[in-house]
Amino acid sequence: MYTQALDSPGVGHAALASADEAERERRFQERIDRDEKIEPKDWMPEAYRQTLIRQIAQHAHSEIVGMLPEGNWITRAPSLRRKAVLIAKVQDEGGHGLYLYSAAETLGVSRGELIGQLLAGRAKYSSIFNYPTLTWADIGAIGWLVDGAAIMNQIPLCRCSYGPYARAMVRICKEESFHQRQGYEIMLTLARSGTRAQREMAQDALNRWWWPSLMMFGPSDAESMHTAQSMRWRIKRFSNDELRQKFIDVTVPQARFLGLSIPDPDLRWDEAGQRYASGPIDWSEFQAVLKGEGPCNRERLGARRAAHESGRWVREAAAAYADKHGDRAGAGRPGYAQAS
């Protein structure tokens, strides 16, 4: 049982239950403070569970929707090598989505429910995937910047307090590193050994992906609703602004090596702070994309729904086959009795 059994709602009972609840929460926080991992069947505050479900689901959806902008270029990859690499990368993203849905399921929500929310347009996913991939250089820029930002965000999650999420992230981070390097390699080829037109294409991709990549770290600390509690629960280890700064500091020299310029007129090295100072982010754009007004929001969801619908007969056929051969497991309660 994952949910707390609170019996009858009588007043006396409720008071007792809430004293009991406070004591449990205190002990829970002590475990977190000792850096113990929380596992699926352990008692946890309902808010902790809900926060994790929300975060892991958003993360899973992002992996799944993230397959679309890159899938767009598989058939047009410039060589067989690039094509094989891109297929492997997109397959990884699908795998990452599956690891994450599994982790979410240990919290008592079903994958079908989460995917239903995504298809109904009620779930959030990373706003970056609502931008189009206009040229081949965008595939380079996505690997380098988008996966680079994702790695920056995800490495601390490998130490997250919730065991199944942390374990999924370890696996994901191992695989992401290839994603970023193949992207940078594409940028190298275009920007360092390419023609003038190819260099311009690389610069154009950087111009379009730079700001959305910075927005991937989420709202600034002052605006972020969830940061403080998530840090207390050790779901999060660094604030959005700290991670964004770290990303800028490692990425600017990489752009310089490519001979490309970062599209930020205010960007300069801050000698005193030993970091890059950068210009303000246009958060109105972030909010608009989040609200569904990005260039590709409708297209992305449309593609997901179409894929889900056109795969329906396959799922039905597989279920019918399993039924016929008496090997169909009843759809067990997700997360229940999960070995962990």
Add this chain to the structure above:
Amino acid sequence: MNEDWALYEVFIRARSGLEHKHVGSLHAADARMALEHARDTYTRRQEGVSIWVVRSSDIVASDPQEAEALFEPARDKVYRHPTFYSIPEDVKNI
């Protein structure tokens, strides 16, 4: 909308000589499909040479609430460890 297939737990043997280790879970319509999905989901980089899949509903797990009752009794039985016994240094090979 809940049309999920059954949940399976996946165990992978990384190479011969090692035990199968739990790596995660997945959904499948039947055991054969569970094996094939496990291969695609968990062994894209030669992570294994053998896969077990087990229906999650077939796993019986201990309850964290019982952890104390189950595991505490071993705590005061330090005499089960070799370091509990002191042997003079002159005695060799023991």
